[in-house]
Amino acid sequence: MKSVSQKVIQSSSFLLLIQVVQRGLGIISTLILARLLAPEQFGIIALVAISLQLFDILADTGNQHYIIQKDNVSDQDLNTAWSLDLGIKSLMMLLIIASAPFISAYFNAPQLCLALWVSSLVLPIKAVRNPILMLQAKQLNYKPVFKLHLWQKVASFCFVISIALIWQTFWAIVIGNLIATLVFTLGSYRISSYRPQLDFRNINEQWRFSKWLILRGIVGFTRSQIDSILVSRWFGTRELGGFHLLRELAIMPALNLVIPASEPLQAAIAHDRHQQQTLAYRTRFSLALLSSLLLPISCFMWLYPVSIVSVLLGEQWLSYAPLLQPFSLYFFTFCLFSLCCNACLAVGQARLLFWFDLVSTAIIVTSLLYFQSAILLELTWLRAWLAILTTVSLMAILERKTTFNWIKLLLMLLPACFGLLLSVLMVELIAPLINLPVLVEIILNGLIFCCAFVIGFVFICRITSLISMEIHIFQTHLQRLMPARLHFIFTKV
Numbered sequence: 001m002k003s004v005s006q007k008v009i010q011s012s013s014f015l016l017l018i019q020v021v022q023r024g025l026g027i028i029s030t031l032i033l034a035r036l037l038a039p040e041q042f043g044i045i046a047l048v049a050i051s052l053q054l055f056d057i058l059a060d061t062g063n064q065h066y067i068i069q070k071d072n073v074s075d076q077d078l079n080t081a082w083s084l085d086l087g088i089k090s091l092m093m094l095l096i097i098a099s100a101p102f103i104s105a106y107f108n109a110p111q112l113c114l115a116l117w118v119s120s121l122v123l124p125i126k127a128v129r130n131p132i133l134m135l136q137a138k139q140l141n142y143k144p145v146f147k148l149h150l151w152q153k154v155a156s157f158c159f160v161i162s163i164a165l166i167w168q169t170f171w172a173i174v175i176g177n178l179i180a181t182l183v184f185t186l187g188s189y190r191i192s193s194y195r196p197q198l199d200f201r202n203i204n205e206q207w208r209f210s211k212w213l214i215l216r217g218i219v220g221f222t223r224s225q226i227d228s229i230l231v232s233r234w235f236g237t238r239e240l241g242g243f244h245l246l247r248e249l250a251i252m253p254a255l256n257l258v259i260p261a262s263e264p265l266q267a268a269i270a271h272d273r274h275q276q277q278t279l280a281y282r283t284r285f286s287l288a289l290l291s292s293l294l295l296p297i298s299c300f301m302w303l304y305p306v307s308i309v310s311v312l313l314g315e316q317w318l319s320y321a322p323l324l325q326p327f328s329l330y331f332f333t334f335c336l337f338s339l340c341c342n343a344c345l346a347v348g349q350a351r352l353l354f355w356f357d358l359v360s361t362a363i364i365v366t367s368l369l370y371f372q373s374a375i376l377l378e379l380t381w382l383r384a385w386l387a388i389l390t391t392v393s394l395m396a397i398l399e400r401k402t403t404f405n406w407i408k409l410l411l412m413l414l415p416a417c418f419g420l421l422l423s424v425l426m427v428e429l430i431a432p433l434i435n436l437p438v439l440v441e442i443i444l445n446g447l448i449f450c451c452a453f454v455i456g457f458v459f460i461c462r463i464t465s466l467i468s469m470e471i472h473i474f475q476t477h478l479q480r481l482m483p484a485r486l487h488f489i490f491t492k493v
Contacts, residue, residue: 025157026252027312032161034245034313036168043237045170046244048115050225051103052096052122057217059085059092059123065345066209067134079199080206082131086198089127096120107232115174122181130188131196148187156180215354223361223390227383230368231376239376242320249312250327253297254335276403283343284404287395288412290339294332295420296453300446301328303427307442322377326384333387340394347401356397360390414464419456426452 037045063081067073096116104112136144160176163169189195228247232240301308305324309317344353364386371382399406427449434441 025153029157029160030249030252031312031314033164033172034317036164037170039238039241039245039316041170042241042245043232043239044109044111044115044241045173046228046240047107047109047112047232047237048119048170048174049244050228051100051112051116052119053225054221055092055096055120056123057221058095058214059089059127060214060217062209062214062345062350063131063206064134064137065342065350066206067131068137069209069346069348073135076199076202077206078131078135078194079197080202081134082127082196083198083200084203084206086124086127089123093120093123096123109237111170115171118178119174122178125178125181125185129185130192130194132192132194133188144191145188148184148191151187152180152184155183209350219354219357219361223357223364226361226365226368227379230372231379234372235376242317243323243376243380245313245317246309246320246323247327247330249309250301250324250331251334254331254338259335259338279347280403280405283398283402284409284412286339286343287336287404287409288416290335291413292416292457294335295416296423296449298328298332299420299424300449301325301331303424304442304445307438307445310438311442323380326377326381329384330387333384333391337387337391337394340391340398343398344394344401349401352397352401356394360393364390411464415457415460418460419453419458422456423449423452 063085067077067081070077097120100113100116100120103116104110133145156176156179159179160172163172163175228240228244231243235243302325305328306318306321309321309324341353344350364383367382367386368379371379374382398404427445430448431445434444436444
């Protein structure tokens with residue numbers, strides 16, 4: 001019988017493998033589309049994404065969070081979650097169709113109307129996917145969906161690139177998103193024989209849980225998209241295209257790699273929510289593990305914004321490269337905030353989370369409106385610092401609910417901090433000696449940065465684990481996370 005920690009590690013490994021493939025295809029797709037589409041086209045894509053996200057949030061019943069936090073899950077629970085999700089998402093599709101002309105007129109973008117009509121089909125298609133996937137997530141069983149995620153991303157990639165190459169239009173992304181959703185939904189019925197049925201017998205119980213998530217989703221949408229909405233109103237579609245693409249580039253590792261790979265941590269925290277000491281450790285371990293992964297990625301984006309933009313997006317986007325530095329801070333807090341939110345949900349704090357989101361969003365909106373005369377770069381820096389403030393505040397609330405202990409968390413982060421310091425010093429010493437094409441230079445600097453970080457991380461782990469049981473346990477769990485053939489890293493460095 002595998003322990004919860006082993007299941008978390010195995011599940012994270014499968015999700016990590018899935019997301020490595022998806023992120024690889026995503027980077028290739030972004031690189032190609034950035035060279036085919038103008039900033040104005042990406043501005044239209046941003047408006048479609050913002051509008052669709054609002055309705056998607058209104059239709060989010062939080063069914064997977066509901067299933068994960070239940071101690072015992074029956075077929076009736078799965079069918080009710082599936083039925084409620086299908087009903088609300090179908091209603092939202094009709095609402096999108098009715099409101100699309102008004103949204104298009106508000107943003108003065110006639111192309112938005114038809115794009116929203118087509119995109120609205122994603123909601124009911126997503127809703128009818130097999131609910132057995134939620135039960136597998138609760139059981140930390142992610143192996144069956146590996147091929148499903150792979151086929152979904154490959155199909156979407158092929159359609160997006162083909163359409164973009166032929167017509168060079170934002171419709172490539174709209175249709176690609178529709179194809180990806182359809183492939184995933186159809187595939188979910190191939191990996192399990194379970195067939196859901198319409199059932200609303202447990203709807204009251206789930207609605208008591210879900211209503212706070214929907215309200216929180218509305219507030220969360222405002223917090224996450226208010227900057228894009230203000231940019232579109234204050235700077236125009238072209239600047240919105242640059243702002244949106246640079247932000248998407250910054251959080252690409254979060255959406256395609258970090259957050260999905262950390263998804264099993266929520267189930268692990270929920271599993272031990274009734275055991276205070278174990279809950280505190282699992283929360284602390286999750287925060288330390290995620291932060292150790294985020295620190296080097298965020299720092300590398302900070303150090304090389306121009307090179308990263310030049311390689312991935314092309315010369316036409318270099319004027320927006322300075323935005324990547326504040327967005328590197330936004331990326332770090334984006335991932336950490338997501339984990340803290342999921343941890344709060346796992347311990348049954350949906351209502352508290354809603355009120356926190358409401359207050360923090362009011363502060364963010366007020367601050368951005370107060371500095372409306374700022375230039376685009378200043379607005380981006382302000383948004384990044386506001387993200388840091390809200391994340392630290394949420395961590396303080398989480399600490400009170402789980403008692404994960406700030407001192408022990410900082411102690412577990414010592415190896416990552418030392419590794420980061422060593423990697424920055426190595427790159428700063430070697431970089432001036434390198435005069436190569438930008439693609440080769442960024443790859444070489446990345447290799448040096450990663451190697452120095454791993455060496456510094458492992459070195460401090462080995463030293464401090466001798467005097468700190470906390471870091472010794474942390475190192476042990478990290479070794480379990482790694483394939484057996486890589487364990488020599490902790491014994492030879």
